[in-house]
Amino acid sequence: MSLSTVEAIAGDLPPEDPAVKGIQGRTPLQLVVARLRTDRVAIISIVVILLIIILAIAAPLIAGITGHGATDANVDTGTDASGQPLPPGSAGYLLGTDNLGRDILVRIAYGARVSLLVGVLATAIATIVGVVVGLFAGYFGGWLDGILARIMDVVLSFPYVLFAIVLVSVFGSSLPLVILVIAFFSFAAIGRIVRGQALSQREKEYVEAAHSLGAGNLRIMFVDILPNLVAPVIVLATLLIPTAIIFEATLSFLGLGVTPPTPSWGNMLSDAEGVGFQAWWFYIFPMLFLLLTTLAFNLLGDAVRDALDPRAERIFAARRKKAA
Amino acid sequence: MPDPAADGDILLGAEDIVKHFPIKEGIFFKHQVGSVKAVDGVSLQVRRGETLGLVGETGCGKSTLARCIMRLFPLTSGHLTFDGADLSTLSRSGMRPYRRGMQMIFQDPYGSLNSRRRVGSIIGDPLAIHHVASGAERRKRVQGLMEVVGLNPEHYNRFPAEFSGGQRQRIGVARALALHPKLIVCDEPVSALDVSIQAQIINLLEDLQGEFGLTYIFIAHDLAVVQHVSDRVAVMYLGKIVEVADVKDLYSTPHHPYTNALLSASVVADPDKARTRDRIILTGDVPSPINPPSGCRFHTRCPKAQPICSTEEPLLKSGVGDPPGHVTACHFPVAEGEKLASEKATILHAVEGFLAEAPT
């Protein structure tokens, strides 16, 4: 897999067409909110995401209530008489324990922090860098564009897992490095789209108007063109979050992301693999949470894309009628 | 050449302005294989307080000339002076201070306003860019401008999409007016609007001219509109000015065969002349600006063309007995009352196309 997948999933991004009826006079944000409210799948995904955010925030609280820290090996209560891990539902351990007697629920909650942090931060960095690079390439064109566009093509076509593990193995794994590496391999997905859009936006008359008023290049790029790219950027950023989460989990699974004993869903699965399938609950919970999170973000991204698409107004109008 | 000395007060002087767009090809290193000669040696003077009309067929280079005057791109060659300052070779940042004095109104009331920004910030843009006013002060001035152009100041926070075409063009006018410029270049400001709205915008522009002492360069397809608003009119053909005259002279006694063709094909608000004028047959298509004809560029279609026309380029000069300032670039100017072609009311598609693009 390579990150150009994200672009493929983003598909045809909503074109900017303010003339289309139904989106007149509303900011993209208002419009998206109005439309998402009629979209059941979107609401469910948002609820799931919120629940996972709450889980992440409440991690210390959960640790406090259960009395088990995320890295505590509960030698006395966490294993049964023969030293075997406890299955889910055991007293005091809702989701069971792992082979070291650690509370899986608490570890899942702390793992959520890692996943969300990496997902959001890496995406934020990738988005900022991608927008800046894409704007410069598309707006200025010429040799600068030639170089930047090809660099982005190359970054997107490279097997990022291989390069990520090489970089991490050279510099030693740390969360900031993992975030930076993920951001580096993701920025091009946004940059390429932004470049294409900037390329067409710069031919618009409003850009010429700004120029005739005396606006400088930077002002034209960031004050005039950027607001016109909000829709595609939002869609792509939403779709990049789950990609980043998977990326981190993969690195951690390979032992090159978050270093044990700090829990992350990826390294929990790697621990599980070391034990074997007989303790299924080692596997099932990190898998479930990871999948739930990435699926929720992807569904939301898909819904946001539809919501931002002016061509989709008919569908949303019909939905509103049905709801009324 | 019109005699600049005759008028003390030239606001804008263009001398031999050339703008060629290169056509490039190549694998690694692009090399130029030709160029679109969009504007190819235009000289013009615009006097303070007047309205200079600019007419010509589609693709003849009117917008390019407007952009040259606004210095929206570097000139290929030529001299441009504005209010005594030489703008010909200024850089983008060097141009900035002068932009306060010259503004532009665009043809497309949709495309020229950023649909993702609020009207208040669009109109306030020039004030922000030139650090004239900020915060509440800017808001006050913007709302003042909105009132001046006939918009409701309470619509400050609306998006352009919430306005009609005519209102949007008013937004464009307000933006152009914000810095109290001396010159406003209007590139077909009404051709995208309904006829009923056109008059409103034209009237607004005329009122503002009186109120703020503006000078206009007014580009249009519609000869009637140009006649209505202009003091003088320049006619353009394939990147060159072929005739300049006071509006009355030009519409009553056009000397250039091309001007005659344009006027004969159009219904102009000059009851006596227009009705008696025969329609003129133009033969052939508009030549490409990449390879313009030699000599007089009009010779491929001109009913009066002679051998010399294809070898020697006619210069702009005034004929015997012409009023001052009426200049024509033709070896064989049309005399008053001269019939150019048959009475058949056939117009070639070139001119017909020209009319078709004018709003009906």
Place this chain on the structure above:
Amino acid sequence: MTRFLIRRIVFGLITLWVIITLVFVLYYARPGVDPARELAGRAVTPALLENINKEYGFNLPVIVQYWNYLKRLVPIPGQFNLGTSNVNRLPVTTIIAQAVPIDISLAVGSAILWMVLGISVGVLAARRPRSLWDRGATVFVLTGVSMPTFILGLLLLYVLYYLLTIHGIAIFPKPGSWTPFTQNPLEWAHDLLLPWITLALITAATYSRLTRSSLLETLGEDYIRTARAKGLSERRVVYRHGLRSSLTPIVTQFGIDLATVLGGAIITESIFGLPGLGLTVVQAIEVENLPVVIGIVLVASFFVVAANIVVDALYAVLDPRVRVS
């Protein structure tokens, strides 16, 4: 056309050169790092260090080292040299040559599966937009992109290997099984079935989306409507016209994906214990076997660059418009 290809090949070579240089900087010329020590790995002895220093010339000026490094990578027999493993002293080229057949096997099987699966789901979805089929395809696509490879791999192993095996139905081989094609083609396919399915399911999603959106686009175009109006059957219209023009984005994606698998399907190989380039590199990193890591990175980069060039060539054949651009 030729000019277009020349441009792309030159660009590919430049890309390769940049990567090669980055690898050099990263491993051999990073300030504060003794490259000989790094190359020596865990079994380090003073004699070994001296040997490496002599072999690689680490006491020479950096620019000379760089020049020699580049020379070692020029693909001429006798000169081409990726060094030796610091674990078993085998030439890195030999190690890579042992691993590559596995990656080729993985790529061939999974690519066929993901193309067939991805394109058929995409066609089904595009023929009846917003139907139940289309919704099903969307679920398939979104699940596919939301699914980390290692989770799918583990799930398949758990259900199809572990659960079946403990219930006495041992259909699928245990992880780590690998039979060369030349030895026994049936056994080869049997051993690779689960890895193939894993890679195919993960990758197919992209192809479904690509097929669906470009099919929808082309099916809406005028000439397709004309074809329909001419009375060509729905099938013909979809296959002859629609699919043909959807080929370009698919070919691009295919090149990238194929190169990625060829350069080492790291996760799939790790989970199913297949000793291809992916597992080899992960194991080499674990034991600090730097020469092997560098060798595999270079080989994988070469695959990607080569795939990009091939894709560009195909692209030019399929879509004449790009030739002039």
